[in-house]
Amino acid sequence: MSVLAGFLAPLACALALAATIEAWGGAARAPLGRRPGDLALRLGAYALLTVFWFCFSWRPWLAASSTVTTVAALVLISRAKRAVIGEPLVFSDFALLPQVPRHPQLYYIPPVTSPRVAGPFLIALAGIALWYWLEPSLLPAGPGRSLAAIVALPLALLGLAAAATRGPLAQALARRFPRPDLEADIARVGLPATLMAYALRRRTEAAPAAVPAEPTAPGDPVVVVIQLESFIDPERLGGPRLPAMDLIRSRAAEYGRLRVPAHGAYTMRSEHAVLTGAAPDALGFGVYDPYLANGGDEPASLPRRAAANGYETLFVHPFHRNFFQRARVMERFGFRRLVMGEDFAEAPRTGPYVGDVALGRRILAEVRARRGPLFLFSVTMENHGPWKPGRLPGVDDPLAQYLHHVANTGRMIEELVAGLGGERATLCVFGDHAPSLPTCRPGFGETSTDYALFRFGGPACAPRRIDRTADALGRRLRATLHADMTPPAGTSPAQA
Template sequence: MKNFLLSLLCTIVFSILFDRFTRPSRIGWRGYAIHTLIILIFYGAALALTGGFWVACVLTGAIFLAVVIASNIKFRVLGEPLVFSDLAVAASFLRYPRFYLAAIPSSLKIILLPAVMIVIGCVIAFSSITPAPHLAGLAVSLGALSVVGTNWKLYWRSGFMPCPNLQADITQYGLLSVLIVYTLRWRATPSPAAVPPLPALKPDQDPAPFLIIIQCESFADPTDLVPGHFLPPLQALERLQKTSDEYGRLSVSGFGAYTMRTEYAVLCGRSDKDLGFRAFDPFLTAEDERTFGLPNRLAALYEKRLFVHPHDLRFYGRDRLMPALGFTTLVGPDDFKNAEKSGPYISDKALGDYLHNRILTTDEAELIYVVTMENHGPWDAGRLDATDPLAAWNHHAHNGDALLESLNRTLQECGRPAHLIFFGDHRPSIPGYVHPAPVRSTPFISLTYNIEKAAAPATACTITPAELHDVILKKLSTNKK
């Protein structure tokens, strides 16, 4: 009994100490009741599995400490603490660890393996087959779980963290409480009512124009990316703004990652407010909202609707979700096996060549949504023989600008009616140069070809990705003779 009570107390005390190191910094002592209950659930489960009081203490503490460290690293690099939806990237970490390992400090990498081995050794050496500890652990876990469940049904569900406010909630209630409550809120979020597709074209309407949407990886304006550090402007973007329908800043919610947030908002037109707790990773629930998908809504206008991405389509589950959103054809890495690379990934030039050939050879206009890959991080020094990561990113950014130029030239010369939408998914996170900041916008531009449009020149504006979705629909709804 003594070991049981002492190990239980140590587990609670150390978990609270670890929680005080969470970033953003914890304020006050609110939320420690639910924190303690959650820790008891995990301690009890560990004790029920291992039968060792101190094994359960070490295992629970080690797991929670790892969660705190991971959250702090993410906050430093991306400006956002750990959220429940981050568990969805576990499979991606195993497939493409270089996307994530670059963010881990070298000192932590050195101690990571020994620390894991010590924990595993403790579990093996000090576990017990004596029934009493296993039963005690089961009782603790089930008891704490029942208290959490009862409080959720009677009190917390109606008013505890009712809307996502991640940083404020962590400062008040702590990381563990937010992870669990946000998970419950996310699971309880209802799916919206279906929306109808756009109607088929009427006899007095011209055929739908080509609709080409380019989501350019880590595309940002170099001139305002690093204060006090001059980088040459994107010449094609600046020049084409003068003849565009609309251009300006796209207020994306993520920094340095979370491509799928921008992608989903442009494809489905659902804002962060609309999504609520689903906004952290809207792809997790995309199949429930498939009618909002731009290709589904435009199915009557475009027989062929292509999603093009020269990287593993299993990433974010695109191989499954894009057909659900209405795309009829997926063009993935197998279609770019022999294509030119720029750095470690398929070049933007290769994508431009593919689109050029597609536009010139297809009989009917198509909807083509492209997600580029060339400028994906990490931007290690030496990439493309660059002197530092910022120079590598800048080289790729100008290649993205060249893609915009090549598409503009193709659409001008082909003589076919078309709309081109080009935007950045998020700003890059480049340690030592580009850090999380309140300003997270990326450039966007909308261009029209061989279709009568307003003569007034466009003025710069700031819109959200969901509003860009509405801009696209509006363009097509006014396509009349």
């Protein structure tokens, strides 16, 4: 009872301050929800945070201050993320945290050795140590009772989390959060409650059913699909005319704007959409990171369809195997051979990454060395952000750096079109998302990029502009893998 009494006042302060921070700090674009059930969820999430921090110290005021600091940090990070990407913080972002220290050059953050990071961190540690010394602990007296309390409280939190994934508690959570509605839910119950609820709902949600495709005769002997990092027509950013765009408009069988699931980041969303043809609405709470649940285990994916039809399936990406756990994910997708970072050790770089032209030439070499039908999916790396000073000699402006790299992407496309012209083949290129540049902020083009679908070795047809979603492009590509599924000339984008 004394522990509870000593905990109540700090807890009340934590709840009040955390709610104030969310109300005035802009965690949501809409006014805070005031229904009793919504307020209970909001305050309950703050209380769980306080209990979580209490487990580490058994000092209630330290736990309360840690909760307020946590909520403030979440709100600030969410606001910064929304300004750059157009989306608030989501639970799946925490799964990406291990990538930050491994590949710090891919993020707009200073390294941990920077005084801007190390200084505040060391000051915070010193402050926590001082607080430990000043505030008395509420641990029960006696070694046995202390040990029991130290073990019991974390176990109680784990038990509550486990109970929320099954039975009545899971059903109640499903009624409160039937489907993802990020902005509305953050306004309704707050950012911490939304993060917790979405993570739990993702664990309990059934994966969408997918029926493996029946094997058929292969379609085009060569199908090459290339996901272009941060690719859009540079004229949309006020840049110069790209010769490759003229080539696309004059030679591609189909081309147009591609509406992708995010702006400026989240490559895996577009990648998953194209490789599976699954619409975002069908993914439930997995829409924010489709790899978290199944990790690429998709029975109806393009590589599995291709393999069933006798294709060799090859994934080519000139970067580390462990980034996004790509090697494991792509093997589960159905790619039987991977050509990745170690295979490009001697390849020329443009800036920090393997150049797109070098990647395109490796793709053509793989096409020429094939021993049967080939389905090749590649992800470029040259134009990956951030675009910071020092990336290119004598070019520090972010847009100028981007335009330099996108010109190389255009040259790669031109070389691939010329190299595949003598084959019966399909070449598809598409941008995964718009670049996160100061001149290209959220809302630009409704998250659309550009794509093109070239068909070689068959009857000539006039280029058609067909604007599509990324998942519709994935469904369109299925036709290239099946001899009897090529859509007629009049197929609409919705049917493709």
